[in-house]
Amino acid sequence: MADGSDLLLEVNDLKMHFPIQKGVLRRTTGYVKAVDGVSLSIKKGETLGLVGESGCGKTTTGRCIVRVYQPTAGEIIYHDEGESVHIDRLDRQELKVFRRNMQMIFQDPFSSLNPRMTVLELVGEPLLAHGIARGQELEDRVAEMVAAVGLRVEHLPRYPHSFSGGQRQRIGIARALVQGPRLVVCDEPVSALDVSVQSQVVNLLQDLQKDLDLTYLFVAHDMSVVRQISNRIAVMYVGKLVEVAESEELLRNPKHPYSETLLSAVPRPNPHHAMQRLNLEGEPADPANAPSGCVFHPRCRYMEDVCTTDVPELTELRPGHHVACHFADQLELQGIAYVESGQS
Amino acid sequence: MTRETMSGDQILAAGETRPAMTEEALLEINNLKTHFHLQEGIVRAVDGVTFSVRRGRTLGIIGESGCGKSVTAHSILRLVPSPPGNIVDGEILLHRRDGEQSGSRLEEHTDLAGLDARGAEIRAIRGGEISMVFQEPMTSFGPMHTIGNQIMESILLHQADVERAEARELAIENLRRVGIPRPAQIVDAYPHQLSGGMRQRAMIAMALSCSPRLLIADEPTTALDVTIQAQILELMTALQEEFGMAIIFITHNLGVIAEVADEVAVMYLGRIVEQADVIELFDNAQHPYTQGLLNSIPHIDDDKLHRLRAIEGVVPDPYQIPSGCAFSDRCPSFMPGTCDRAMPGLAETARGHLVRCFLFSDAEES
Numbered sequence: 001m002a003d004g005s006d007l008l009l010e011v012n013d014l015k016m017h018f019p020i021q022k023g024v025l026r027r028t029t030g031y032v033k034a035v036d037g038v039s040l041s042i043k044k045g046e047t048l049g050l051v052g053e054s055g056c057g058k059t060t061t062g063r064c065i066v067r068v069y070q071p072t073a074g075e076i077i078y079h080d081e082g083e084s085v086h087i088d089r090l091d092r093q094e095l096k097v098f099r100r101n102m103q104m105i106f107q108d109p110f111s112s113l114n115p116r117m118t119v120l121e122l123v124g125e126p127l128l129a130h131g132i133a134r135g136q137e138l139e140d141r142v143a144e145m146v147a148a149v150g151l152r153v154e155h156l157p158r159y160p161h162s163f164s165g166g167q168r169q170r171i172g173i174a175r176a177l178v179q180g181p182r183l184v185v186c187d188e189p190v191s192a193l194d195v196s197v198q199s200q201v202v203n204l205l206q207d208l209q210k211d212l213d214l215t216y217l218f219v220a221h222d223m224s225v226v227r228q229i230s231n232r233i234a235v236m237y238v239g240k241l242v243e244v245a246e247s248e249e250l251l252r253n254p255k256h257p258y259s260e261t262l263l264s265a266v267p268r269p270n271p272h273h274a275m276q277r278l279n280l281e282g283e284p285a286d287p288a289n290a291p292s293g294c295v296f297h298p299r300c301r302y303m304e305d306v307c308t309t310d311v312p313e314l315t316e317l318r319p320g321h322h323v324a325c326h327f328a329d330q331l332e333l334q335g336i337a338y339v340e341s342g343q344s
Numbered sequence: 345m346t347r348e349t350m351s352g353d354q355i356l357a358a359g360e361t362r363p364a365m366t367e368e369a370l371l372e373i374n375n376l377k378t379h380f381h382l383q384e385g386i387v388r389a390v391d392g393v394t395f396s397v398r399r400g401r402t403l404g405i406i407g408e409s410g411c412g413k414s415v416t417a418h419s420i421l422r423l424v425p426s427p428p429g430n431i432v433d434g435e436i437l438l439h440r441r442d443g444e445q446s447g448s449r450l451e452e453h454t455d456l457a458g459l460d461a462r463g464a465e466i467r468a469i470r471g472g473e474i475s476m477v478f479q480e481p482m483t484s485f486g487p488m489h490t491i492g493n494q495i496m497e498s499i500l501l502h503q504a505d506v507e508r509a510e511a512r513e514l515a516i517e518n519l520r521r522v523g524i525p526r527p528a529q530i531v532d533a534y535p536h537q538l539s540g541g542m543r544q545r546a547m548i549a550m551a552l553s554c555s556p557r558l559l560i561a562d563e564p565t566t567a568l569d570v571t572i573q574a575q576i577l578e579l580m581t582a583l584q585e586e587f588g589m590a591i592i593f594i595t596h597n598l599g600v601i602a603e604v605a606d607e608v609a610v611m612y613l614g615r616i617v618e619q620a621d622v623i624e625l626f627d628n629a630q631h632p633y634t635q636g637l638l639n640s641i642p643h644i645d646d647d648k649l650h651r652l653r654a655i656e657g658v659v660p661d662p663y664q665i666p667s668g669c670a671f672s673d674r675c676p677s678f679m680p681g682t683c684d685r686a687m688p689g690l691a692e693t694a695r696g697h698l699v700r701c702f703l704f705s706d707a708e709e710s
Binding site for chain 2: 053054164165166167194195196197198199200202203206221222223224225227228251261262263264265266267268269270271272273277279280283284336337338339340
């Protein structure tokens with residue numbers, strides 16, 4: 001176990017730098033370091049939540065893993081049945097075959113489905129494209145998948161416009177899962193949905209994970225939703241991971257000042273909750289012009305001189321709890337104080 | 345605090361710091377109906393909404409997409425596009441005290457529903473006595489003019505005695521008030537040069553530039569990150585304390601509403617289904633829809649993690665609203681023969697707590 005035999009995915013020092021081009025000659029004048037040295041691992045069957053604010057690089061990380069982008073540097077290794085596949089080194093043809101193993105669920109169910117295709121065509125397309133099934137077999141597999149996500153067979157000949165947001169997200173999920181992937185990158189899968197529908201989709205994703213033995217990378221900005229679904233949580237800030245820990249550990253004992261602030265900013269649906277909010281001054285740094293030293297230092301309340309010059313490495317503070325902060329073992333940070341559950 | 349002041353007139357009489365007149369209604373909406381006449385049929389986006397906003401207080405309106413919360417807000421400022429939208433019934437009364445009148449005529453109140461949507465009167469009120477902050481500050485600012493010019497335009501339009509140079513100073517002062525750094529430079533910036541959080545601050549600066557008595561905020565923090573959302577919510581609360589304007593805060597986020605609202609109205613398919621002060625609503629939610637909403641969201645501070653209890657089904661299509669109670673097809677407490685027969689009326693179950701449900705009252709909507 002300890003040597004990583006239960007790992008499904010390993011990411012080492014992943015970098016994705018987008019060039020900034022200016023002028024008529026499209027000279028490269030700099031780089032947006034969207035992802036700048038991210039290392040993480042995901043165990044088989046677990047959900048790793050990846051949280052952070054817009055522009056922190058969480059979506060780019062997810063896209064690099066499924067190779068929507070070719071990363072600038074770093075390794076992405078997929079372990080399965082004793083074999084290790086370097087996803088970052090696959091060529092086009094290999095990638096096309098390999099994609100059966102990893103899929104993506106998108107945020108916006110309105111723009112991610114082709115409006116000219118029926119549900120049957122949308123969900124069946126990956127099977128057809130990979131030559132997995134056709135004809136009656138294809139229809140049967142699609143019908144089975146559509147039922148698994150809570151839609152009905154009568155829905156198969158319909159077009160996306162006749163569905164609500166939640167139903168469209170179910171179609172997107174069916175399309176992603178129809179080939180039987182092991183790893184699914186969920187990119188903000190519920191944030192565009194209505195409150196009452198969000199919970200349906202969260203429950204569905206949890207059920208499917210159990211039934212189909214899926215492993216999730218769950219990218220989202222909503223801490224409450226991420227906690228609900230994740231075994232572990234990774235917090236990202238301006239291209240770097242600042243903290244990774246078991247979900248409950250991260251919530252109760254955050255060790256990075258950014259995680260602390262992020263947790264305190266979560267609006268609580270409880271008017272009795274006394275606000276002890278740690279106001280985070282300023283705005284996230286620009287990934288094209290990241291500050292020296294620790295990227296968080298301009299906004300950090302505990303900043304010292306060393307933070308402006310030295311980059312803190314992500315180190316294991318205690319088993320399973322990784323933090324990138326020079327003072328992680330000294331700071332007394334405030335986590336979520338649990339209250340007794342109102343529900344039975 | 346809300347609850348005590350609401351139910352305890354004697355406390356106020358005994359010299360509470362909050363003046364008694366804050367309890368006075370500033371805006372009163374009676375049986376508002378805004379319908380859209382479309383080819384496919386009539387969409388009753390707002391169908392008999394009644395509420396009042398008290399001076400200096402925050403009324404939160406919560407609901408999912410299609411519940412009519414934004415159309416209600418747009419109806420107040422007469423921004424509903426016509427055709428196809430029309431206010432077909434009801435009143436929107438804006439109350440004034442002596443000396444609060446911007447025009448020359450003196451009267452106790454104006455019925456905004458009765459005004460010409462393009463007339464001078466409503467245009468004087470928009471951005472003057474009542475102003476609005478929208479969800480997406482990028483689309484609500486014009487891209488072609490500087491932030492400063494747009495704020496100055498609003499000031500010059502509503503305050504006839506202000507000169508241009510003075511308006512510019514006021515614009516800078518307003519930007520400073522909402523916490524924008526280097527306001528003297530930002531005043532000449534274009535909207536695209538600011539980040540989302542800064543644009544929303546600038547939007548609030550513009551909305552407050554004419555000292556409105558009512559600010560309508562339509563999902564003002566939905567497009568923002570949580571840390572920026574926290575900053576904006578705190579800013580709005582601080583500004584309300586300083587300037588005493590009333591706020592109608594529209595959102596779908598129960599966490600945000602718990603934080604900012606004094607009183608909450610829950611809307612579902614064009615009607616208010618429950619209304620109470622914020623503590624009463626969260627502690628003692630009665631309508632099955634409100635309870636469903638509260639149970640369906642994850643609570644980050646629950647000691648035990650349990651499966652979310654989702655509300656079944658989806659918000660129905662506006663052309664296929666179930667007969668009887670609009671929530672009846674998704675309701676776990678559905679009573680056949682009762683709930684599908686008539687629309688329940690909004691009945692008071694405790695002081696100031698209104699619920700539209702046959703579980704609590706036999707009252708039917710007339």
